Amino acid sequence: DGGITQSPKYLFRKEGQNVTLSCEQNLNHDAMYWYRQDPGQGLRLIYYSQIVNDFQKGDIAEGYSVSREKKESFPLTVTSAQKNPTAFYLCASTPLTGPGDYGYTFGSGTRLTVV
Amino acid sequence: AQSVAQPEDQVNVAEGNPLTVKCTYSVSGNPYLFWYVQYPNRGLQFLLKYITGDNLVKGSYGFEAEFNKSQTSFHLKKPSALVSDSALYFCAVRALNSGNTPLGFGKGTRLSVIA
Numbered sequence: 389d390g391g392i393t394q395s396p397k398y399l400f401r402k403e404g405q406n407v408t409l410s411c412e413q414n415l416n417h418d419a420m421y422w423y424r425q426d427p428g429q430g431l432r433l434i435y436y437s438q439i440v441n442d443f444q445k446g447d448i449a450e451g452y453s454v455s456r457e458k459k460e461s462f463p464l465t466v467t468s469a470q471k472n473p474t475a476f477y478l479c480a481s482t483p484l485t486g487p488g489d490y491g492y493t494f495g496s497g498t499r500l501t502v503v
Numbered sequence: 504a505q506s507v508a509q510p511e512d513q514v515n516v517a518e519g520n521p522l523t524v525k526c527t528y529s530v531s532g533n534p535y536l537f538w539y540v541q542y543p544n545r546g547l548q549f550l551l552k553y554i555t556g557d558n559l560v561k562g563s564y565g566f567e568a569e570f571n572k573s574q575t576s577f578h579l580k581k582p583s584a585l586v587s588d589s590a591l592y593f594c595a596v597r598a599l600n601s602g603n604t605p606l607g608f609g610k611g612t613r614l615s616v617i618a
Contacts, residue, residue, distance in 0.1 A: 394546075430608050476544075480546075484603055491537045492547070492606060496546045497546050
């Protein structure tokens with residue numbers, strides 16, 4: 389079945405540690421996105437990529453980094469510079485060809501907790 | 504610029520009663536509009552979308568939404584609520600001619616259906 393897979397489901401980070409969240413899709417979608425979800429704040433865009441080897445900052449990119457070496461994969465690294473990383477992280481993808489009326493397909497999320 | 508407002512953080516409704524979850528938007532030009540639902544610790548699931556055509560859009564699980572251009576609204580409705588409809592609902596928008604601009608999401612409305 390086609391879909392978008394995020395791993396791990398739960399992740400614990402120690403102070404000063406970098407951690408990487410995985411996002412893989414087999415939908416042949418061009419664009420991929422990372423969102424952060426905090427209670428009462430909805431979804432905030434961290435980074436997005438519309439083509440391999442290219443990506444753009446979203447609204448809250450500070451303290452995060454991404455790569456897009458393959459069309460299927462868009463990992464997110466939460467660096468030690470991110471002072472409040474505890475949140476639910478969602479990855480999404482969408483095709484870009486066609487009339488542009490596609491919504492997003494979301495992964496099931498990764499809950500990151502600082503310990 | 505694009506933005507979405509969901510004026511209610513929480514909506515409570517009795518099972519069997521009709522429900523409405525409100526959404527207003529702001530875009531330059533004509534909009535693409537979406538509704539998504541999120542269950543606890545899960546990703547967002549697509550419910551329905553408005554592109555062009557009939558102002559009343561029907562979607563999954565008996566939900567529908569009414570597009571009102573003059574009021575820039577896209578309220579989600581269901582004639583008879585179920586307890587299983589209890590979840591977090593997000594409205595999203597992008598402009599028709601915005602290229603590949605990422606979707607803008609509202610902050611979400613928590614729907615609670617009481618038996």
